[in-house]
Every structure is written in C-alpha cells, then in structure tokens.
Amino acid sequence: MKERSIQWLTREVLTVSLSAFFADLGYQAVVGLFPLYITEVLHQRPFVFGVVIGFTYGAGAIISYMGGRLGDRFNKKRVAIAGNAAIPLLSFSGLSSSPIVSSAFYVTGWFSRDFRSPARRAWLAEIAGDFRSNVFGFLHGLDVGGGMVSVIIASLLILFHFSITTVMLLTAIPITISTLLLVFTRYRPEGANRKGENREVKGNKRDRMLFLASAGLFGFSYYSLGFPIITVAKSTSSLALGILTYAVFLGFSGLTGYIAGSMRLCPRAALSRWGYLIAALGTLFFAISYAFHGGIVLFYPSTALLGVGTGVIETYEPVMASLLAVPTRLSEGMGSLSALRSVGLFTSNLLMGLIFTVSIFFAYIYAFVTALCAAILLNLIRLNGPGAQR
8 A cells, every 4th residue: 555655646746736735725715705705795695796706617618728728738837837826816805895806806816726727637647647536536635625724714713803804815825835836846747647548448539528518517506615605604694604614515525535536436437426416415405404494403414415526526527537638638638627617617606696596495406406417417428448337
C-alpha cells in the first residue's frame, strides 16, 4: 500500500492539490455568504440570486472552454496561474451596497476560476497516468476539505459578530497562497503520462457524446448550494445554521471523493449509481424535509447525501472525461465538460430561482427528476475494457 501511495502521490500532485485546498479555503466562504448577502443584507428576492448565479454559470461555459483550448495550445501551468490569480475578485463582492456592483465582483472572480479549472485538471491528468481516480479523489478531498474549513470559520466569525463584508475580504489571503503554490510547482510536460496511459477503459465518439449529454443534463439539476443555505436559514431563522449547511455538504463531499478515488471503481457505474443517483435522492429528501418541517435534524442528513453524490461526481467525471478525450486535446476535453456543466447550471439556477420564489418544494422536485434522468442516460454508455460494465 505504501509503495502504491508513493507511485501516485508525487510532489506535483501534492502541491497542485494543496493549491486547490487554499483556493477553496478562501472562496468557498464567499460562495456560502454571497446568497445571504444578496437576500439578507441587500434585501433582494431569491430570484435575483438565481439570475446572478445562472449568468455566472452560463457565461462561464464559454470561459471554461476557452481556458481548456488555451491550456492545450499554450502552457497549462501558465493558464492555471493566470486564472487563479484573479479569483480574489470574489472577496470584494461584499464591499458594495449595490447588487449590480457586488454581483460584478462575484461573477468576474468566478469566471477566473472557470478559466483555470480545465487546464489544472488536464495538468493533473497528464501526471497521474494510471492513477487518475486516486489523484482526482485526493484533489477533491483537499479541495473540498479547504472549503469545509472555510465555511466553518466563516460561521464562527459570523457568530462572533464579524460583518459579512469583513469575512469576505479575509478570504483573499488563502486564495493568494493558492496562486503562489502553483507558481512554485514544477511543470514538466515531457514527463506527462510517464506512468503509462490508462487503457483499461476505452470509448468511442458515441460514448463521448452520451457522456457529455448526461453531464450536461445533470447540470440542469445541479443547483447552487445557495438555495439550501437560504432554505435552512429561513426555516431555522439562523444565518449561522444556514451557512453550516454548506459545511456539512463539503465535509461529506470531500471525504467521499477521497474514499471513492482510492477504490478505483468502474467510472461509468460509479458516476451513474453512486454519483448522479445519490445526488438525486439527496435532493428528493431535502424537498421532503422542507415539506414536513424537519429542521436541521432532516436538512443536514439530506445535505450529507447530496455531498456523497457530489464527491463521487467530482472524482469520476474528470476521470471519464480524460479517458474519453482525444489524448492530444485533453485540456479541451476538460473544458468541454466544464462548459456543458455550466450551461446546465445556467438553466438550473434560473429555473430554481423562479420555481423557488413560487414553491420551494417543487424547486427541489424539479432538480430531483432531472438528476434521475441524467443517471439513466449515463447507463446507455457501453465502455470497452475489463471491468468496464461493473
């Protein structure tokens, strides 16, 4: 086991993953606080938040694809650093009393994240070789672990009467550390795939199209966690309990990602059964929890189930994308995945915001049905190779 760990946990994998940890240690607090800042501080309706997040993800589709293309054409490290360096713009979204200015900072910072993500994923896929599930599981574990710590710290600061604006500004510090870690990480493109390309599972163009279609369809159900945060905050009359909803989600997501990655499951089966389907059930249970006024006793377990599904998704979606992508266009393949997800998120958050304003229960039911359809569609893929159909 020790020898296996040494094989995939290289210095590059560790530093890039630590960069993800510090990035999320910063901006995930902003993600958790921004919906509350818009609805509670600036007194805007939830639909306004849905419009902002929908636009963020919708236009982010183009940014993600551009980042992926540039990562293949130029140096993946430089593209990743360029995007990461501008993420602190998110931290300034709590400075303005204008919803437009506040949203502009949030959107621009998130675009920077979208721009760097495909190149960073492709960079890791190159150096991971046959251990992509291990590496992406480890990445997601540290990534989300940083986010969970971030949200817990933010909740405590809010409880101790720090303003949302102050907490958001502090997040720029760990994000800057994240960028410095990428700067000092070695980039050796000539060493890519030095452990050998994973050929256990192979796909064709039909498989690629079905995978992207199912990922895009799931995006139509993949609403911002801002909606559960708002739901819990309003149901319990506590901003702190609302923010902690995000901590529960991130904690279960990170732990699940690490465990699922180390198990090296069949990518398609894991993504369909333990990813999309479990996320769908988590959404359904959240709707039921709201309908029966279950409070955090039901809200938090439902959120945990959402986290479990997301942990598998965030680990095995990039694995599937890397296995099905044309080898010379790996970064573009990651960009296509991010772009389709963003299109789905754009539609999902607009619809969630609209339905949420009319009926919170039916907003979650819509997301459940869409995620369930994505799980069914993914099962149409028939990858070739040993164990591919487990």
